[in-house]
Amino acid sequence: MADLPPPRKHAGDDVASPTARHLEEHRAALTGHCYRMLGSAAEADDAVQETMVRAWRSLGSFEGRASLRTWLYRIATHVCLDALNERTRRARPMELGPPNAIDGPITTLPSYRWVEPIPDVRALPADADPAELLALRQSIRLAFVAALQHLPPRQRAVLLLTEVLGWPAAEVAETLDTSVASVNSALQRARATLATRDLTETRAPLSDAQSVLVDRYVDAFQRYDVTALTKLLHEDATMSMPPYALWLRGHEPIRYWLLGPGAPCRGSRLVPTAACGAPAFGQYRPGGPGESHKPWALIVLELSDTHIVAMNYFLDTETLFPLFGLPPELPPEPQGGPSQPQGGPSQPQGG
Structure with a gap:
């Protein structure tokens, strides 16, 4: 950080x-x-x-x-x-077990089990200066917040007050009614735990190359060109869909999932937003002919310098879309919209 x-x-x-x-x-x-x-x-x-x-x-x-x-x-x-x-500790699907088999059972867990996304605008103070805003944005990333959940609560508080807010150990000790030695010990243990997690920092704001990458993602997704979309993914990219415990890793499983029976996400439209310091989109899937597009998922992307490393689909649209100020539906597209590529092999669910 x-x-x-x-x-x-x-x-x-x-x-x-x-x-x-x-x-x-x-x-x-x-x-x-x-x-x-x-x-x-x-x-x-x-x-x-x-x-x-x-x-x-x-x-x-x-x-x-x-x-x-x-x-x-x-x-x-x-x-x-x-x-x-x-x-109960909140987690991400990737922390609960190995990647799922495409044709395996799908388990649903209650909302209190998952790390949830938050709109940037609700979590980042408007009066922060650029350097402070950079650090605060890094500290609401999904990977970082998920890693924090592995710390005991008081260690979590010590780490956040010292590493994120920049408080001296004496002030943290006064806040938690403990000693400076205890604060330093808790901080050391918290750092050791986080050192075992993959917390590689991302750029904030996006670099020019990352902005182009996001634009290419939107274009490929809305055309539902899964071949083009897959080329944007890191070879070990993950895809998850809370509240399902299911998660996938790598090009072929993700491609196979997206091109499932009828590829129901074909024809989707994306509305941009920002979540957890990262690019995010409200995804709306098409209804029948002439019908409006309905909310399907809040998609939060995680990026490296050159690739998308994670696509996180949060399916609780009844809670998340109002939270992010996303519309309850989108009007039907006018006739003569962009044609959509046809689907590929059958698979369980689609994207």
């Missing part, structure tokens, strides 16, 4: 008597922090709301020794630790 600059003042910090408006100015920063802790956009929203309630009730105890944002981060950290007391 990129190093954060020294902590600086933010909007609403220099106030002797904070109001509800001053608290609200920090909502995005707090949402990003709670998302890293919890791995869920919905749970992060709930945690931030509880943070605001606790802060409002405690405004009389705010003495201004720390900035308002720091004070709120302290409250939010404890709210998240309370929420994590008795909760």
